[in-house]
Amino acid sequence: MILATEKLLTLARKEAESRHGIVSGYVIGSAAGGDPVFGGTADVDLVLIHEYEPALLREIVPLSDEVHLDITHHSKRRYERPRELRVDPWQGPAMCEPIFLHDPTHFFEWAQASVRGQFHRPDNVLARSKAFLRRAHTSMRELEGEQRWLRGWLRALLETSNAVASLEGFPAAGRRLMPQLESKLTAVGHPEIHGRFLRLLGAERFVQSEAEEWVTSWTSAVNAASKLSSDPELAAGRRDYYLGGYLSMIEDGSAVQILWPLLSTWDRAIHAISPSGKPRLHWPLVLDTLELSIDHASRREAELYDLMDQVEGVLENWAERVGA
Structure with missing residues (x-):
């Protein structure tokens, strides 16, 4: 059974909050755009920012037979120069319109504000x-x-x-x-x-x-x-x-x-x-x-x-x- 987008985001948020050493977590891709389901299946692209270098770069976490989390792991260090990320062809767009899930210290909010500033110039x-x-x-x-x-x-x-x-x-x-x-x-x-x-x-x-x-x-x-x-x-x-x-x-x-x-x-x-x-x-x-x-x-x-x-x-x- 395919879950509603809001339910998928709730599950992604719980996943982010359950991990140790996570600074921030955000969702990108079709789930962030509100249209994750296609052909009876869906994924949620979840990015987790770690305090230190993560052991994994990417992992797939099943939520059901039809739905999974596609988790990308980043180090906090990657975001320390957000203006440079603004012109990164993949990272810049990913940070422009995500859904914030977990950002207790507002670290990602700070980085994202710099990326979005003059993004469309x-x-x-x-x-x-x-x-x-x-x-x-x-x-x-x-x-x-x-x-x-x-x-x-x-x-x-x-x-x-x-x-x-x-x-x-x-x-x-x-x-x-x-x-x-x-x-x-x-x-x-x-x-x-x-x-x-x-x-x-x-x-x-x-x-x-x-x-x-x-x-x-x-x-x-x-x-x-x-x-x-x-x-x-x-x-x-x-x-x-x-x-x-x-x-x-x-x-x-x-x-x-x-x-x-x-x-x-x-x-x-x-x-x-x-x-x-x-x-x-x-x-x-x-x-x-x-x-x-x-x-x-x-x-x-x-x-x-x-x-x-x-x-x-x-x-x-x-x-x-x-x-x-």
Whole structure:
């Protein structure tokens, strides 16, 4: 049974208050926006700020079969220079409109006030967008060998696209990132960036009728990987969270919108199970179909670099237009 948003926030607050050494706790993402449920499942993105360096960076805490807490752990030290966080492309937006759950010393309130101050000023918006583009270039330079090439390339593709999407507000993320990205890029006046994002993913070769078969194979891979890996993204709760979203989009006739999160999590699962010799179920065929296998790496990298150049021009034109 899916719980109401207020009940989810109450459970998240209790979790924050039950932990030792917690300075502050706040909720971000879809739960903070009041829309956590999708495809019959939900997560609550809870950030806990610790007095000292946390032992874990991330953990998944199930609340029911359909709902879990996705907890990110930060050190208090991370927030000591909040004006720098204002132009961090992920952290800045996360701190802009969260829900405060636990802040007895008002530490997070202080940090958040500095982040929100002039957050939407054009030069700060541009700084976050440029930071995404720099990260994309770094991701491309750090592309690893055959087994991990796709992971870095997908990350660079999302960072490049979010460089433009962030001109309109917060970056796209999570299982609904593809429809979010389309909406944001259209709103900022650059739907052509979304079109190139889709083409780079091989969307024109994706067949809606094959989506359920791909998701079935994805589920098998994630099930196998969850027994071999401690990666929080492969935990059972995350599997059901993504699966609910995938099936909902397939039923709506928008299966292409699952591609980026499906490929990203599937790649993680394949990397986890490869040393065990377990079968890779459909994965090579998927990569060949989308032309995202290592055989196509050189062309895909060149295409992504070309998109980066286009995005750089978009940012320059935007800055000139708004006086950033």
